[in-house]
Structure formats: structure tokens, C-alpha cells
Amino acid sequence: MKKLIFPALTALTLIVTSGFDKFSEIDEKKLLSYKIIDANNISTVIWNDGMLDKHWSGSSAGFEWPKGTGKTAIYTSGLWLSSKVNDSIRVSIYYYNSEFTPGYFDYASQTAQGYNDPAYRVYKVSPDFPSGNSEYDSWNVWPVNQGAPWIDNNNNGIYEPPSDSPLLKGTQNFFCSFTDGYLPSGIVSRPAPPLRAEIHLYAWSKEFSNCADAVNYEYKIINKNRNAWTDMSAALWSDTDLGTSINDKAGTDSLLNLIFVYNGGNVDPIYGTAPPSVGYVIKEASGHGLQKSDYASKWGCPEDCPIDSLQRYRVMHGLRVDGSRWVNPVTNTQTNFPHSGDPVSQSGWIDSTQGERYCIIGSIFGNVLPLDTIEFSMVTFIKRGGNNLLSVAELKNCVSSVISVNNQASELSEDFMLYQNYPNPFNPSTVIGYQLAVSSFVKLIIYDVLGKEVETLVNEKQGAGTYQVEFDTRQVSRQGKGLASGIYFYTLKAGEFTTTKRMLLIK
Ligand SMILES: [Ca+2]
Ligand SMILES: [Ca+2]
Ligand SMILES: [Ca+2]
Structure with a gap:
């Protein structure tokens, strides 16, 4: 996607560099910052307002693979939330502009706070302490008071680095806190009222032994509304542009909880022959007594492209924009995972045309009571195989192997x-x-x-x-x-x- 005009582009010239913490005043109120994730062969960008994979300049694709080549596989992506509150639809999304702001949501006063507080930036730490690399933060400033996860090695409830440490799942570890709680008349224009959510994003990346090129995003989403969220859903939306954007295809795998994008032919003008495949997988979706179901969807605008809050709410509940269920034309059954066939064997329901693709994958969490937290963990993978379709096969192999290993490890310990x-x-x-x-x-x-x-x-x-x-x-x-x-x-x-x-x- 290259044709969208950003209303904030002029303000983007106001990028302020403070040490290695870069801030840009996109709407003259929201204090944006970012850090770069490049622990493996991916180089991408995490922002403190729910935006991911957007280049640090704010105006081009930000998910570079292989890193250093200038070739990109994702234009931008970000968090989407929806629910009903007392039967009224609430939607908060990142869609080129973000309806989230840095900060938190104060339950007592029912107000969002911190949109311009530089403390609500993106933090980045490594297992080495002190790192001596100013791109990284010291463990001393890891914002445990904002909810950043940490290890209390002496079990006294007090964060005392370096004997206590940040949670270090990766060789690079990130945290930021943001909220959707500013009202329509506030910092961003928004067509639906906010859920009043506070979101803690812990992201990490490292070299895996096999399938190296992955980035993990672990969201904790807290209901700070005094009312319950009904049929709440969280999703990751993405404008994948695999090299050139106009020749892409998309597919899903309901067993792996995966949505992936691949090139329509074996040659992409940017990636050349055997272009890679990029995908998003749900690693974990949990909460208090929730009944969850998962969904994924691709669309190529204007076909099935959700353009308002009601349509976005439907898409975030596994439906088409008109509110109907997806029906698999091969099996004639209803599904939450359209285009779930296998492009490698050309069997089942596969994407029959190629073009601009957008995709979304998420989980429906049901009812979330005030001050309850849901956990929504995603992994982005990219993998290259012997041709455009074998890239999909290898991506799926990576997802099934790495995700199962990670699940086993996380149940036991994140430690030695x-x-x-x-x-x-x-x-x-x-x-x-x-x-x-x-x-x-x-x-x-x-x-x-x-x-x-x-x-x-x-x-x-x-x-x-x-x-x-x-x-x-x-x-x-x-x-x-x-x-x-x-x-x-x-x-x-x-x-x-x-x-x-x-x-x-x-x-
Ligand atoms: Ca301690
Ligand atoms: Ca392409
Ligand atoms: Ca696209």
C-alpha cells in the first residue's frame, strides 16, 4: 500500500532525537517513539501507540527482510480491538493512523493519561547488563511501574536490578504501554467510542536454532471500563506488501492459527525468484473464564474491505463485512478461516486471484469484566523456500515446530x-x-x-x-x-x- 496520504506527514519533519529515543509529534499532542527490532534477519519497528512494522521515517514500509537489503515484506500492521459495551459497538484500531495513544487508563477517574509523557516510550533491553550500546536501555529504567514484566529473583516484590531482571525471553526485549481511552473529541478522530483499554505490549526476538526469522508480540489487554466488555475481540491487522504489493495472495491455516501472504507467481519485481512467505500466528489467547474462538481473514479492497466501525466489528468476529458467515466453496461449510486450502498442492479453497492483500487474525474472548486482563500473543514469521509456494510450506513447518517448542518452554519456565x-x-x-x-x-x-x-x-x-x-x-x-x-x-x-x-x- 503506497497510495495513502498521511495527514501527519508535515509534522513528521519534527522528529526530535533525545539520545537514542526518537520522538515525533505526529498530531502535536501524541508523543510517539519507536525502537528497532533486529535480533535475527528481520529488521522492523515497534511504536508506542499500537503501530508496528512502519518505517521509522513514518512514510514507508518498515518490515525489512533480509535486513540491510532494503527489501520489505510488510508495509505496516497493528492492534485491533472491538467489543460491545451495554450493546453499543466499541472499536479501536490502528489503520495507518492509530486510535491508540501512549500512556495508560486511570480506572478511578475513568480518564486516559500520559499521551505526551516521555516516560511512555518504547523500552528495549538485552540480557547483557549493562549493555554499553546506547540503542538499549539500562535494566534500571525498565518500567515495572507501567507493567513491564520482570523477574523477582529474591522474591521480595521490589525491582532491584541487576540481581532482579526484566523478563528476557529474547536477545532483544521491548515494552510499551498504550491506551485507546481518549475520547472522539480528543487526540485522534475516531468513529466509534473507545473500549477504555490499557494495553501492555511485551515484544521479543531472538535467533532460533531453525526458524530464525520471527518476532513475538505479547499483549496484555486490561479492561479499565467500569462496564463489562461483551464479545470482546483482539486482532492483529496487517497491510502485507510482499515486495511489490499488487501480485500477492493470502491464505489461512485453521489448525496452525495462521494467516500468511505469498507471492502470486514465482517472480516478484523486488524479491526476484522464489519470493518468501510472511505470516502471523496466534500463539496464545487466554483470560479469566473466557470462551475464545479464533478467526482470520484476508481481503483485497474494495472486495470485503471493512470501511466503518460496524464492518470492522464484524470482521473482528469472523464474519464478512455484510455480517454473513464465510462459506468454503469447496466443502460448502461455514468457517472463520477463509482461503484455508493448501496452495502448495493447489487443493481446497485457495486465493484464486492476485493483488493488493490485507489480512487480519485474532481471537474472540467473550465477556471481559472490569479490571480483568486478557492475554493475546502473536508471532510474525517469514521464510523463503525453493519457490513462491514452497515458501508457504516452509513457513508452515517453521510455525508448527517453533510454536510447539515455545509453548512447551513457556509452561515450564522462561529460565535455565x-x-x-x-x-x-x-x-x-x-x-x-x-x-x-x-x-x-x-x-x-x-x-x-x-x-x-x-x-x-x-x-x-x-x-x-x-x-x-x-x-x-x-x-x-x-x-x-x-x-x-x-x-x-x-x-x-x-x-x-x-x-x-x-x-x-x-x-
Ligand atoms: Ca527483588
Ligand atoms: Ca509481491
Ligand atoms: Ca498489501
Whole structure:
């Protein structure tokens, strides 16, 4: 999408640089800031008003892949919310301009606050403290008072870095707080009243072992309205422009909770042959006693393009703009996931034309009581395969592998972990798993019951992530003999982290 004119373009010349915190007064009131996410081969931009993937200049595509090439796959994207309050429709969206502002929503006074307070900027921290790189913030200024997630290592409720730390899921970690709570006569013009939501966005990115190029967005959305939200929905909307925008296609995968965009042919004027595929997946959607369902939709304006609050509310509830259900023309069944066929095998309901594509994927959370919080986590992936369609296949492979690994890890811990070996007792081999919160120099050593080293399984620097190593006694020999039955210990040393577990060999 290149044809939209931004009313704020003139004001964008007023970009103020304060250290490495850049502010631009887009409407002379809202104090915008941004940080760059580039932990892997993606380089993109996170803003403090719900806007994502918009270039820092404010006037061009911001999701660059591969980073440094100037080639972009997403023009811009951002958060969409909708609900009913006492039967009236509430919609708050980012759609080239944002109906959100930096700040928070004060429940007692029922007023939004902080739109021009420089404290409500985007914060960026790394696992290294202090980093010595002024693009990063010190852990000392991580805004725990705004709701930024952190680890209370000594469990006293007080944030005391560096012994306490920000939550560090990635090698780059971000936080900002924003709200939709300014009324129509306020900072932005808006066709529907706000939900009165306060949103905490924690974003992170890192190098995965396989599918490196992903960015994680974890939203906590708090109902600061004195009334319940009814049929509340949260979504990520995107104007994907995969290289050249006019030859794109889109599709969904209801099992993976994925929406993806791929090039209509195997050649894109910007990406050349074998263009990548970019997608958004719902990683988590949860809250208090909520009944949730998911949906995704693509559209190519003017076809099915939602242009007012009612139509946007419908799209955010899995419907077409006219309020009807999507019907899969191949199976003749109703669905919340249109174009869910497989473009690789050309089977099922696939996007039959190519052109400008927009997409949205989200979750319906049902009723949200005052001061309840819902959690909505999204991941953006990009992947290139042997041709435009194999890019889709590889993207899906990445989504299914990385998302399952992440889910397993998040249920256990976001920290260093050493898992019990499996099987145990064992003979002749067993598998030891462990998790690294950050990139570390790792030693995994087997000891016998006397403390004598039996074998070193790992002795190298490894990136953050989950690992499995096999311990095979047949490959260990002591004076020509195998290992005796009995208790053995295995010790993981990763940076400052050390822990030991025991296992039993029974021959
Ligand atoms: Ca503490
Ligand atoms: Ca394209
Ligand atoms: Ca597009």
C-alpha cells in the first residue's frame, strides 16, 4: 500500500532525537517513539501507540527482510480491538493512523493519561547488563511501574536490578504501554467510542536454532471500563506488501492459527525468484473464564474491505463485512478461516486471484469484566523456500515446530532448566534435555557416584533455546569395560547457572 496520504506527514519533519529515543509529534499532542527490532534477519519497528512494522521515517514500509537489503515484506500492521459495551459497538484500531495513544487508563477517574509523557516510550533491553550500546536501555529504567514484566529473583516484590531482571525471553526485549481511552473529541478522530483499554505490549526476538526469522508480540489487554466488555475481540491487522504489493495472495491455516501472504507467481519485481512467505500466528489467547474462538481473514479492497466501525466489528468476529458467515466453496461449510486450502498442492479453497492483500487474525474472548486482563500473543514469521509456494510450506513447518517448542518452554519456565533424563532408569542410553534462557557457554558432564567424570556431553557456546542430548553408555569405555549399574549424576553449567540431577543405570 503506497497510495495513502498521511495527514501527519508535515509534522513528521519534527522528529526530535533525545539520545537514542526518537520522538515525533505526529498530531502535536501524541508523543510517539519507536525502537528497532533486529535480533535475527528481520529488521522492523515497534511504536508506542499500537503501530508496528512502519518505517521509522513514518512514510514507508518498515518490515525489512533480509535486513540491510532494503527489501520489505510488510508495509505496516497493528492492534485491533472491538467489543460491545451495554450493546453499543466499541472499536479501536490502528489503520495507518492509530486510535491508540501512549500512556495508560486511570480506572478511578475513568480518564486516559500520559499521551505526551516521555516516560511512555518504547523500552528495549538485552540480557547483557549493562549493555554499553546506547540503542538499549539500562535494566534500571525498565518500567515495572507501567507493567513491564520482570523477574523477582529474591522474591521480595521490589525491582532491584541487576540481581532482579526484566523478563528476557529474547536477545532483544521491548515494552510499551498504550491506551485507546481518549475520547472522539480528543487526540485522534475516531468513529466509534473507545473500549477504555490499557494495553501492555511485551515484544521479543531472538535467533532460533531453525526458524530464525520471527518476532513475538505479547499483549496484555486490561479492561479499565467500569462496564463489562461483551464479545470482546483482539486482532492483529496487517497491510502485507510482499515486495511489490499488487501480485500477492493470502491464505489461512485453521489448525496452525495462521494467516500468511505469498507471492502470486514465482517472480516478484523486488524479491526476484522464489519470493518468501510472511505470516502471523496466534500463539496464545487466554483470560479469566473466557470462551475464545479464533478467526482470520484476508481481503483485497474494495472486495470485503471493512470501511466503518460496524464492518470492522464484524470482521473482528469472523464474519464478512455484510455480517454473513464465510462459506468454503469447496466443502460448502461455514468457517472463520477463509482461503484455508493448501496452495502448495493447489487443493481446497485457495486465493484464486492476485493483488493488493490485507489480512487480519485474532481471537474472540467473550465477556471481559472490569479490571480483568486478557492475554493475546502473536508471532510474525517469514521464510523463503525453493519457490513462491514452497515458501508457504516452509513457513508452515517453521510455525508448527517453533510454536510447539515455545509453548512447551513457556509452561515450564522462561529460565535455565535441566530436565530429568528419559527414560530413567535406563539401559543402554537415555536423553537429557535442558533449556537456556540466554546464549551461554554450556557444559553438560556425567559423573559417577564417586564424583569422577565419566563423559562430557556438551562443551561449547550455545544460543538460547531448548536442547536434547543423548547419553549412550556403549560409547563410554573405562579400561575396556562398560559402565557399571548404579547411580550417575549429570551437571549442567551454563554461564552462572549450575544444577545437577541424578539417574539410574540398570543393566
Ligand atoms: Ca527483588
Ligand atoms: Ca509481491
Ligand atoms: Ca498489501
